[in-house]
Amino acid sequence: MSAIAQLKALFSIDTKQAEAAIDSIGNKVKQLGSNQLAGLKGMIAGAFSVGVIASFGRKMLQTADDLQTAANTFGTSMQTMIALKSVMAESGIGAEKFMRVFGKLSASVSEAKAGVKTYTDAFAAMNIAQEDLIGLDVDKVLELMAKRYGEANDKAEFLAATSKALGERIGPQLIEVFQRINKEGLEKFRDEAASVAAGMSDTAAAADAFERLGSKVVNMVAAVNSGFQHLKWTLVDVATQWISFGEAWRQNAVQEVVEVSDDVKRRAALRRAAQRGAPAAPEYEPNMTDPAREEKMRVARVAKEQEKAAKEKEKAAQEKSDRAKELFNLYAQQNELKEREKELLAGTLQPGISSPERGRVDSLQAVGGLIGGAGGGAIERRAEKQLKVTEDMQKELQRLYSKMDEVRTAIAALSEDV
Amino acid sequence: MLNERGVMQGAFILSHTFSPPSVLGLRLRPFSPWHGLLLEAAGSPFVCGGRTDADDLILGVWICTKSYRDGFRAATDVAAARKWGAKIKRFNLAAELSAFNYYLDASFTAPEYWKSGDGSSVKAPYFWHLAYFAMHRLHLTEADAWDYPIAKISCYQACAAELGGNSNLMSADEIKGIETLKAESK
Numbered sequence: 001m002s003a004i005a006q007l008k009a010l011f012s013i014d015t016k017q018a019e020a021a022i023d024s025i026g027n028k029v030k031q032l033g034s035n036q037l038a039g040l041k042g043m044i045a046g047a048f049s050v051g052v053i054a055s056f057g058r059k060m061l062q063t064a065d066d067l068q069t070a071a072n073t074f075g076t077s078m079q080t081m082i083a084l085k086s087v088m089a090e091s092g093i094g095a096e097k098f099m100r101v102f103g104k105l106s107a108s109v110s111e112a113k114a115g116v117k118t119y120t121d122a123f124a125a126m127n128i129a130q131e132d133l134i135g136l137d138v139d140k141v142l143e144l145m146a147k148r149y150g151e152a153n154d155k156a157e158f159l160a161a162t163s164k165a166l167g168e169r170i171g172p173q174l175i176e177v178f179q180r181i182n183k184e185g186l187e188k189f190r191d192e193a194a195s196v197a198a199g200m201s202d203t204a205a206a207a208d209a210f211e212r213l214g215s216k217v218v219n220m221v222a223a224v225n226s227g228f229q230h231l232k233w234t235l236v237d238v239a240t241q242w243i244s245f246g247e248a249w250r251q252n253a254v255q256e257v258v259e260v261s262d263d264v265k266r267r268a269a270l271r272r273a274a275q276r277g278a279p280a281a282p283e284y285e286p287n288m289t290d291p292a293r294e295e296k297m298r299v300a301r302v303a304k305e306q307e308k309a310a311k312e313k314e315k316a317a318q319e320k321s322d323r324a325k326e327l328f329n330l331y332a333q334q335n336e337l338k339e340r341e342k343e344l345l346a347g348t349l350q351p352g353i354s355s356p357e358r359g360r361v362d363s364l365q366a367v368g369g370l371i372g373g374a375g376g377g378a379i380e381r382r383a384e385k386q387l388k389v390t391e392d393m394q395k396e397l398q399r400l401y402s403k404m405d406e407v408r409t410a411i412a413a414l415s416e417d418v
Numbered sequence: 419m420l421n422e423r424g425v426m427q428g429a430f431i432l433s434h435t436f437s438p439p440s441v442l443g444l445r446l447r448p449f450s451p452w453h454g455l456l457l458e459a460a461g462s463p464f465v466c467g468g469r470t471d472a473d474d475l476i477l478g479v480w481i482c483t484k485s486y487r488d489g490f491r492a493a494t495d496v497a498a499a500r501k502w503g504a505k506i507k508r509f510n511l512a513a514e515l516s517a518f519n520y521y522l523d524a525s526f527t528a529p530e531y532w533k534s535g536d537g538s539s540v541k542a543p544y545f546w547h548l549a550y551f552a553m554h555r556l557h558l559t560e561a562d563a564w565d566y567p568i569a570k571i572s573c574y575q576a577c578a579a580e581l582g583g584n585s586n587l588m589s590a591d592e593i594k595g596i597e598t599l600k601a602e603s604k
Contacts, residue, residue, distance in 0.1 A: 037460035040494060044480050045473035047496035051503020 070099055074106050080139045083189035091176035101166055106138045108165040115304060118164070125161035127152065131300040139186065146181035327414045334407045341400055344393055427590050429527045430576075433569035436524045441517045442476070443506055444483045448567035449525030451552070452486040454545035455564075456493055464522055475515050482521070486564035528572035530593055531586040551575055 071081045088098040112119035113133050120130045127148045133141060145162065152158040155175075162174060438446040447453070457465040457478060464470060464478050480502070484493045492498075540547060548571045552563035555578055556571075576587055 037456065040456075040460045041462075041473050041477045043494065043496055044499045045476040047499035048476045048480075048503035048506075051500040052506050 066099070070102070074102065074138050076137055076139055079190055080137075083186060083192070084139060084142070086189050086192070087177055087180055087186065091173050091180060093173050093177070102138065104166045105142065108167075109133055109136075109138055109141050112165075114307065122161050122164040126158055126165070134300040134303060142177075143181055143186050146178040149175070149178040150182045323414055327411065330407050330411050330414065334404065334411065337400055337404050337407065341397070341404075344397055344400065427529050427588065427593065429529045429569065430573050432524060432527050433567065433573050436527075436569065438482075438521055438525075439517050441479045441514050441521065442502075442509060444479055444502065446479065446482045446518075446521055447485060447565075448569070449482060449522065450486070450565045451545040451549040451568060451571070452484075452564040453482050454548075454568065455543065456481045456490075458543065458545065464518070470515065472511055475511070475518055478518060479514075487561050525567070525569055527569060529576040530588045531576075531584075532588060532592075533586075548572075551578075 067081045067085070068078055071078045074081075084102065085098055088094075088101075093101065108119050108122070112123050112130055115130060123130070123133065126145060128141075128144060132144065136144065149155070149158055159175070166174075436448075438448055440446070454465060460477060460481075462478055462481075463474055476499075480499060481493055542550075545568075548568055549560075549563045549566075551574070552558045552566045552571050553560060556563070556566070556574060558566060580587055
């Protein structure tokens with residue numbers, strides 16, 4: 001049975017095999033002298049470790065998926081995302097904050113490119129002109145910010161501007177990011193991330209598949225890529241042979257993790273050493289000749305004009321659509337008014353809340369009242385009331401016609417535009 | 419109650435005040451004869467002596483979260499152990515081990531006696547004796563006896579022994595005096 005098949009079997013069936021083994025232990029202990037439940041240690045520790053590893057695998061898939069999604073959202077590569085994540089992580093900015101900062105930076109750059117004053121001002125305070133941003137991806141903007149930070153005379157003012165652009169204060173940590181980028185260059189981090197990126201992309205694809213299939217996470221972890229061969233085998237060993245947690249972890253996955261961790265530490269130590277006496281960081285911005293810069297600015301202007309024209313066109317279309325809706329509503333209102341006019345004229349609708357005298361009594365009661373002479377002065381009162389009703393109806397009609405005039409005028413005015 | 423020999427031994431109050439900690443994300447139960455029996459049968463170095471590793475800690479914690487009422491099957495529920503592992507995000511083995519050792523030290527704190535030399539060794543397992551005492555002298559049900567904290571059973575045993583004529587129980591002052599002598603002799 002292949003390793004993956006073994007895993008699938010383990011995670012799809014219940015734990016009958018293990019239970020049978022435990023029953024066997026429980027029943028045979030009387031034959032033994034000591035350590036009668038010795039097998040229990042391996043079983044519980046083994047099951048525990050399967051859980052830990054499965055959880056680790058799930059987290060790994062989630063991280064990969066998040067990075068791929070972020071890369072797609074910001075229009076950059078997985079490699080760049082990993083490189084930036086490394087820079088941020090080494091500066092004490094966690095994954096969640098990194099995503100938030102990067103998202104805000106991306107939004108701010110878009111706004112600045114579109115000429116929104118708040119953001120153009122914020123970037124201007126960082127000595128980054130609006131046209132400088134045209135054509136730059138977010139990661140390049142971050143590099144440019146780092147470069148400008150290095151050049152800035154008033155660092156506090158620069159950081160205040162970054163807070164405006166990013167919408168939050170992450171001053172000291174961001175300084176470290178800028179310094180790191182200036183000293184080592186983001187390209188170095190990109191190079192380091194290259195080998196990881198391919199594997200992470202595969203893992204992200206596996207995460208998508210996992211989401212779609214709703215399958216067992218371990219199956220996907222086991223199937224992802226060669227970078228996690230050790231983890232795969234650890235899973236198999238622990239899951240199928242009930243070998244001890246410490247044993248499997250030491251033999252395979254943990255060793256791998258420890259090695260990676262040590263490597264990161266070594267790299268960080270080298271960087272710190274380099275920072276202390278490193279030569280000046282290479283310039284990020286390529287040497288640009290004046291004609292090239294002029295051409296760049298011309299392209300930026302054209303792009304801006306086109307963008308502005310498109311926005312105006314969109315705004316005009318929206319306004320026209322709004323007017324059409326309003327006209328439709330006015331026609332509907334006019335129809336309602338006409339209906340009410342008909343009802344009033346037909347006398348079928350009594351105005352206000354007053355109800356006819358006879359409305360409150362049935363026909364027999366009414367006759368009784370008349371015969372019994374109960375209507376002393378009732379006839380006069382009724383005539384008086386009918387007169388009042390007629391007056392009210394007239395007033396109502398006047399209000400109605402006035403409203404109809406208003407609606408008609410509004411329709412006429414709007415019809416000219418639409 | 420205080421007497422002319424000074425304050426009571428710490429074990430008598432600790433058996434009531436000690437609250438078991440959480441280890442590896444699970445809240446431990448007060449250490450009972452049931453826990454001791456299973457750990458001894460599994461050859462756990464926490465009870466039998468020897469070097470401990472991560473697996474010993476996992477088994478020890480797992481067993482000490484179960485009760486006699488849960489039954490042997492609960493202590494061997496591998497599916498539940500797997501779910502437990504899946505909830506663990508990250509742990510510091512040394513810190514967790516230290517917490518578990520502290521729990522065991524507190525749980526096994528019992529009144530101290532002067533060695534009389536006339537004691538006789540017992541052949542039935544120690545934890546069976548504790549459970550038997552809890553049933554026979556404390557009149558607990560079988561399940562309650564196996565789940566009863568051994569720290570309390572030990573204190574009740576001391577009371578029973580004293581009432582039965584055993585005068586070897588140490589006072590707190592005597593324990594302190596021994597420690598002072600030990601320190602001076604170093």
